[in-house]
Amino acid sequence: DSGVTQTPKHLITATGQRVTLRCSPRSGDLSVYWYQQSLDQGLQFLIQYYNGEERAKGNILERFSAQQFPDLHSELNLSSLELGDSALYFCASSVGQGREAFFGQGTRLTVV
Amino acid sequence: DAKTTQPPSMDCAEGRAANLPCNHSTISGNEYVYWYRQIHSQGPQYIIHGLKNNETNEMASLIITEDRKSSTLILPHATLRDTAVYYCIVRVLNFGNEKLTFGTGTRLTIIP
Numbered sequence: 087d088s089g090v091t092q093t094p095k096h097l098i099t100a101t102g103q104r105v106t107l108r109c110s111p112r113s114g115d116l117s118v119y120w121y122q123q124s125l126d127q128g129l130q131f132l133i134q135y136y137n138g139e140e141r142a143k144g145n146i147l148e149r150f151s152a153q154q155f156p157d158l159h160s161e162l163n164l165s166s167l168e169l170g171d172s173a174l175y176f177c178a179s180s181v182g183q184g185r186e187a188f189f190g191q192g193t194r195l196t197v198v
Numbered sequence: 199d200a201k202t203t204q205p206p207s208m209d210c211a212e213g214r215a216a217n218l219p220c221n222h223s224t225i226s227g228n229e230y231v232y233w234y235r236q237i238h239s240q241g242p243q244y245i246i247h248g249l250k251n252n253e254t255n256e257m258a259s260l261i262i263t264e265d266r267k268s269s270t271l272i273l274p275h276a277t278l279r280d281t282a283v284y285y286c287i288v289r290v291l292n293f294g295n296e297k298l299t300f301g302t303g304t305r306l307t308i309i310p
Contacts, residue, residue, distance in 0.1 A: 088241060088243070101240070117296060119296070119297065119298075121298075122240075128300055128301075128302060129236075129242065129285075129298075129300035130300075131297040131298065131299065134296060136295060141296070142296070142297050144297060153280065174239060176241050178241070178242075178298075184297070185296075186232070186244040186247065187244065187296075187298060188244060189242045189243070190241050191240060191241050192239070192240070193243055
């Protein structure tokens with residue numbers, strides 16, 4: 087158990103819908119990262135927050151957004167969903183400053 | 199971040215040492231070598247990292263060549279639970295640039 091909690095574990099939704107994925111980082115970790123893993127793309131970095139502020143952005147679509155709250159949990163919002171958004175979404179946390187990241191078990195999103 | 203090259207797949211007999219190579223010939227002086235693994239769609243798991251000295255922890259050993267252009271991850275007594283995709287990642291350890299860039303990794307299969 088990495089200490090990073092992601093909910094829900096599975097999510098099935100229709101095209102055009104909006105969903106919110108939630109991540110609770112390890113106690114004391116200030117950095118939260120979001121990654122997407124689809125069958126043909128591998129693990130792709132989406133975005134990083136550090137203590138509530140956006141720190142780095144990867145190939146995150148404009149339809150996707152994220153935030154980190156004062157209690158350090160984070161949410162990834164995916165809107166206008168398309169079939170191609172079906173993937174595993176992982177959250178990771180670390181104490182920051184480039185230290186090793188610990189990943190949650192992921193949310194499997196299926197768009198039908 | 200420097201690019202890495204890993205063999206796409208390897209087999210290892212249970213109980214033997216698994217040696218996973220990684221080539222990072224363009225590594226720069228301030229880049230660290232990190233290893234993560236992913237067991238069957240679970241969240242990636244941090245294994246070990248190093249700069250230039252060999253490192254050992256409870257999971258594995260990391261051997262980095264003197265010129266730092268390649269490294270080897272060693273699992274000393276492989277078990278079936280070590281079957282996973284292993285990722286070698288090279289990156290600068292600095293605040294604000296903490297994303298992990300995953301390649302395609304090495305799929306390690308432990309043979310009973």
